[in-house]
Amino acid sequence: xxxxxxxxxxxxxxxxxxxxxxxxxxxxxxxxxxxxxxxxxxxxxxxxxxxxxxxxxxxxxxxxxxxxxxxxxxxxxxxxxxxxxxxxxxxxxxxxxxxxxxxxxxxxxxxxxxxxxxxxxxxxxxxxxxxxxxxxxxxxxxxxxxxxxxxxxxxxxxxxxxxxxxxxxxxxxxxxxxxxxxxxxxxxxxxxxxxxxxxxxxxxxxxxxxxxxxxxxxxxxxxxxxxxxxxxxxxxxxxxxxxxxxxxxxxxxxxxxxxxxxxxxxxxxxxxxxxxxxxxxxx
Numbered sequence: 001x002x003x004x005x006x007x008x009x010x011x012x013x014x015x016x017x018x019x020x021x022x023x024x025x026x027x028x029x030x031x032x033x034x035x036x037x038x039x040x041x042x043x044x045x046x047x048x049x050x051x052x053x054x055x056x057x058x059x060x061x062x063x064x065x066x067x068x069x070x071x072x073x074x075x076x077x078x079x080x081x082x083x084x085x086x087x088x089x090x091x092x093x094x095x096x097x098x099x100x101x102x103x104x105x106x107x108x109x110x111x112x113x114x115x116x117x118x119x120x121x122x123x124x125x126x127x128x129x130x131x132x133x134x135x136x137x138x139x140x141x142x143x144x145x146x147x148x149x150x151x152x153x154x155x156x157x158x159x160x161x162x163x164x165x166x167x168x169x170x171x172x173x174x175x176x177x178x179x180x181x182x183x184x185x186x187x188x189x190x191x192x193x194x195x196x197x198x199x200x201x202x203x204x205x206x207x208x209x210x211x212x213x214x215x216x217x218x219x220x221x222x223x224x225x226x227x228x229x230x231x232x233x234x235x236x237x238x239x240x241x242x243x244x245x246x247x248x249x250x251x252x253x254x255x256x257x258x259x260x261x262x263x264x265x266x267x268x269x270x271x272x273x274x275x276x277x278x279x280x281x282x283x
Contacts, residue, residue: 073247185214
């Protein structure tokens with residue numbers, strides 16, 4: 001049972017050790033009662049708690065979550081960050097990260113790091129399927145986005161089959177050579193890149209995309225043109241950074257400031273492994 005307006009892929013059990021308890025005024029009985037009702041887990045969270053228990057009992061060695069992203073999208077991987085609680089867990093966290101990185105690199109698709117740690121928690125990505133499996137169960141996990149949504153394209157289908165075949169080889173479940181994925185663009189970054197919802201519409205109107213998915217762009221390039229309903233020019237969307245276009249979001253009509261797509265940008269010095277306490281300080 002899904003709750004309207006609530007992302008079911010953010011409903012795995014909470015395990016943030018530094019989460020702040022709700023503040024309740026003991027002098028206000030009605031406020032206390034209302035908070036008890038508001039804080040009660042909904043049907044999705046109760047359901048996912050039961051599924052989480054099944055995951056724990058099975059004790060899988062690794063896990064992947066298969067999704068689709070947008071009609072105009074290359075297949076790619078979301079790679080979660082590894083979180084740890086105390087210095088005594090750091091060595092194990094590094095080992096978990098290395099094994100997870102080994103897994104995603106063997107898949108053969110473009111790899112995107114998840115959001116920075118403070119946003120990672122704020123957006124409840126640690127309670128996504130792959131984020132929870134990685135950080136709560138401490139097993140290698142990732143999300144594979146198979147590209148096109150609501151349609152079936154041969155390139156996305158075949159790339160997905162090849163990627164899963166490579167996973168099975170990595171897991172020593174089948175024998176055979178790894179398959180190179182050539183059905184779709186695969187970007188091999190020299191340095192880690194993370195995703196960014198970008199660019200944003202510079203006016204309201206009809207969007208005319210100017211760049212093909214999978215391509216590199218530079219600061220100053222025209223990424224899209226916004227037109228009025230009569231076809232006349234409203235504005236141009238000019239890149240103010242370098243990056244790679246991963247996907248254009250669905251829909252032809254956009255309001256001013258709407259995000260138009262997903263891009264990959266250089267990760268810089270952001271750590272793939274982060275402790276909860278430091279993450280809270282950076283928030």
